[in-house]
Amino acid sequence: MPVAKKSKSVLAALERIAFHLRFRGKLEDLLNDLTPFIGEAFGAKSVAIWLASEDGKYLRIASYFNLTPQFVQFFAQPEHWPxxxxxxxxxxxxxxxxxVKHDLLNxxxxxxxxxxxxxxxxxxxxTLVSHPLFVQKDKPVGIVNLYFAEKKTFTSQERTxxxxIAYQLGVSIEGQSMYSSLRENRDELVHERDQLAHLHQAVQSLRISVEKNLSEILDELSATLGKAVGASGTxxxxxxEKDPDSFHxxxxxxxxxxxxxxxxxxxxxxxxxxxxxxxxxAALTKKPAFxxxxxDPETIKRFPQGILDAISKERIxxxxxxxxxxxDELFGVLNFYFAKVHTYSPTERYILQVAANTVSIAIENTEYREELQGTQKALLNILEDVDESRQRAEEERNKTQLIIAHFADGLMVFNxxxxxxxxxxxAEQMLRLSKERLLHKSTEELRSFPQLNSLxxxxKEKPESxxxxxxxLWKNTFIEVSIILLKERGGGEGTLLVVHDITREKQIERLKTEFVSLAAHQLRTPLSAIKWTLRMLLDGDLGSLNPEQREFMDKTYQSNERMIALINDLLDVTRIEEGRYLYAPGLASIEKVIESVLELYKEEARRRNVxxxxxxxxxxxxxxxxxxxxxxxxxDNLIDNALRYSSAQGKVVVSIAQVGEEIRVSIQDAGVGIPGEEQKRVFQKFFRASNARTIDTEGSGLGLYLVKNIIEAHKGRVEFASEEGKGTTFFLTIPLAKS
Structure with a gap:
């Protein structure tokens, strides 16, 4: 079918359904009128609409187009109902x-x-296409079947x-069912009709817009629902904010x-x-409470006198x-007050729930108005005709295309x-390829472009979202690629690549590393001179010192030593980042390495009483x-940390064992531990836990960064387990030498 004729057929079907949203007649007449238009819209040979029974246990044909009498008669028999x-x-x-099923016989x-x-x-x-008829996502009322004589490939646009059409048809069917049941009782029909009319007025008046604030919405809600369900106040x-255990x-x-x-x-x-x-x-259960x-004495018996005094004069x-x-976070609770004892019909509960949903959306809208445009459209869709819905969808599509076209990062979507x-x-600009050379190409076809090989x-690795x-990407041009997995209609999964140019960040990082390296080198010489001068003073080479002078010089010497250690750490970090941190591997006993480090810390452990x-x-x-x-x-870094953050009379335990083809070293302390919310940052440069900074203000936050890089350079792993207030255990895993 030509595209123009097909679009015209689709619009005709949508217009028919839109007309029947306000149709008040027999459900059979409605379906018989719509079925041919649906078939024409998709070029189907035949169409059948199946409706669910009231108990939802079976489906039967309610309307059809161009089906043989034998087919219809077969499914008219209850034993053949699906x-x-x-x-x-x-x-x-x-x-x-x-x-969508092809080759049905097989x-x-x-x-x-x-x-x-x-x-x-x-x-x-x-080919058979079956689509549920929805009123809500979890409430199908039937099925529409399209039968094609030839094999039919259903495009994503046709699926949408x-x-x-299925959603609007489901709404029409549900509307007719509701109308038919209401018609059985004239008095109830009038009451329900009036309530729905007031609900229509309420939702229309509660359109979320920049002109209305939450207070105005609440006033309109109180006025309209007073007419709809008799509520006297809201x-x-x-x-x-300061006490999540209370409401005001x-x-x-x-x-x-x-x-x-x-x-x-x-x-x-x-x-x-x-x-x-x-x-x-309502707050505790996150469900409506009536x-x-x-x-009732059981209701108010726990109310303090102050609350009873405040509500005593209210007509509640x-x-x-x-x-x-x-x-998705609890904001609060919306109360509807009734001046008379009231029971709630299902329709009234529905009306109140719609109103509460509208207020929730209005609350979100005050903070994130632009993000709620899609939600606003969904709320009003049931009360808008098809033309307006189509226009809104077109506007949203154009807006999305505009955002994508002007997005600062490159975007590529693979099905x-x-x-x-x-x-x-x-993305075209960054990859230096026009979209005409990329669109609808498979990954195999794209391999002819060298710049895409990394992507x-x-x-191919199929990483997680x-x-x-x-x-x-190019020489001296760096990118960061983010993977986002997309759910497609029909259960498939596409992939969105977000390509971010990080060339400038890399340049800044390189300049920063060069600056730190230069500054550290420049500082080493004067710090070394200061060290030896202070050492000469402490050793008495320049004359004797009285106790007060010696204590002052000793503190100065220790501070200078910490500065030299920091400079050395900074130089190690810059060498790692520049790829100049060289390793000279040889066969060695890890046990002896540990013994040599422990020997250095014996005096420090005694001094700290650990x-x-x-x-x-x-x-x-x-x-x-x-x-x-x-x-x-x-x-050395791990033992130093364990001693530094252990309290007096504490214990630091170092152990070593062979696990398979690896050596596993553990260093356990019973110190302050690492707060749970900070543990993911442990190996970042300059990170120090908040509780550690209160105990020792001198650390650089570079030790664990160096540990991780050193162990991983040896094809090993660094892991830890920690609980704040109870201590930390670090595990180093190093592969054994291959024979």
């Missing part, structure tokens, strides 16, 4: 997803009795169009000033009221409380088959191929 999970129709309904999920219909030519169908109770009135409408002022200044305590308060119950008789007989959420579906201008290799990796224990292995361990000096530096 059940959820049975056949393509039942699976589409039960799993709430669209199915599909195992198609029952044999149904295949007989194909063999007998009761229906011409090579069918989803829109109030938003918000979680107190954030704003209210229709309530007395005395009531509002009291609960603004006197928050309700969850611990004191428990579940006797509907506000507390109190049919507010003054019944309260409905709904939790409010801001970005599940590995073909390029989207390339933005920034394609990353895709959020994974990042740096590459040199027991330093070495648990030697029972048997001699094999040697490892290591740079002895570097391994000694790594172990």
């Amino acid at each position: 059940r959820p999970g049975q056949g393509v129709v039942g699976r589409s309904f039960g799993e709430r997803r669209m199915y 599909r195992p999920e198609v029952p044999e009795t149904w295949k007989n219909l194909l063999r007998k030519k009761y229906i011409e169908a090579t 169009t069918l989803s829109i 109030a938003i109770w918000k979680v107190a 009135i954030f704003m209210a409408s229709g309530m007395s000033k005395v009531y509002v002022d009291y609960f603004k200044g006197h928050p309700v305590q969850i611990s004191s009221l428990g579940r006797s308060s509907p506000v507390v119950l 109190v049919n008789n507010f003054w 007989a019944t309260v409905a409380s709904f939790p409010l959420f801001d970005k 599940e088959q590995g073909q390029v579906e989207l390339v933005n201008p920034r 394609l290799a990353l895709l 959020g994974y990042r990796k740096e590459f040199e 027991e330093l224990v070495f648990q030697r292995p029972k048997e001699q361990l094999p040697q490892a191929l290591v740079d002895t000096g570097k391994i000694q530096l790594a172990i």
Whole structure:
């Protein structure tokens, strides 16, 4: 079918459904009118609409287009009605997803009795498309089946169009069902109609816009719902910022000033009221709470006298409380107050829930207005006609395309088959390839472009969503590629590559490293001169010192030593970052390396009154191929930390053992530990735990960074386990030398 004619057919079907959103007649007439338009919209040979029974246990044909009498008669028999999970129709309904199936005679999920219909030519169908008819995502009301005589490839645009039609058709069917059931009782019909009319007015008046603040929305909500369900007032109770165990009135409408002022200044305590308060119950369960008789003794028996005084003059007989959420976090509770004892019909509960959802969205909108445009569209979609919905979708699509076109980073989208579906201008510029040369190309075809090899290799690894990796795209041009996995319609999974140019960051990092290296080298000479001058003074080479002078000189000498150690650490860090931190591996006993370090710290351990224990292995361990000096530096750093952050009369235990083809060293202390929320930063440069800084202000935060780089350069691993206030254990794992 030509594209223009096909689009016209789709629009005709949508317009028909839009007309029937307001249709008030027999459901059979509605479906018989719509079915041919749906078939024409997609070029289907035949169409069938299956509706679920009231108990949801089976489906039956409710309307069809161009089906043979034999086919219809077969499925008119109850024993042939599909059940959820049975056949393509039942699976589409039960799993709430669209199915596109080809070569039906050879599909195992198609029952044999149904295949007989194909063999007998009761229906011409090579391709079957089944799509659930939704009112809500978790509430299908039936299935629409499209039968194609020839093999039909269903594009993503056709899938989206069918989803829109199926959703609107589901809404129409549900609307007709509701109308039919309401019509059985005239008085109830009038009441329900009036309530829905007021709900329409409420939702229309609560359109989220930049002109309306939350207070205005609450006033309109109180006025419209007063007519819809008889509510006399509304109030938003918000979680107190300084005390999450309490709620106070954030704003209210229709309530007395005395009531509002009291609960603004006197928050309700969850611990004191428990579940006797509907506000507390809704907050704790995160579900609506309904109190049919507010003054029931069981309800108010835990209320303090101050609360009873504040509510005594209010006309409150019944309260409905709904939790409010801001970005999935509990914001507070919305209360609806009724002056008379009230029971809630399902429709009223639905109306109140819609109102609460609207207020939740309005709360989010005050902070993130632009992000809620899609949510606003979803809320109003049921009350907008199809033309307006289509126009809004077009605007959103244009906006998204504009954002993508002007995005500062390069964007590439690959579908599940590995073909390029989207390339933005920034990606074209960075890769030096036009989108015409990239779009719809497979990964194999893209290998002809050398600049894409690193990206394609990353895709082949199938990393998790959020994974990042740096590459040199061109000479002296560096990029960081982020992976984001995308869920496609039909259950597939695409991949979004975000390509960020980090050339400037790399240049800045290089300049910073060069500056640190230069500054450190420049400082070493004067610091060394100061060291030897102070040493001469302390040794008496320049004359004797009195005790006060010696103490002062000794402190100065120690401070200078710490500065020299910091300079050496900085130089080691710059050598690592520049790739100049050279290793001279040789066969060595890790046990002897540990002994040499422990010997250096015996006096320090005695001075700190900390027991330093070495648990030697029972048997001699094999040697490892290591740079002895570097391994000694790594172990030195860990033992120094363990002693530094252990309290007096504490214990530091060093152990070594062979585990498989590796040597495993552990250094355990019972010191201050590392706070849990800070543990992920332990190996970052200059990081020091917050509790460590209060104990020792002299550390540089470079030791663990050096340890990690040294051990990983030996193909080993550094791990740790820590609990704040109980201590830390570091584990070094080093491979044994291969024979």
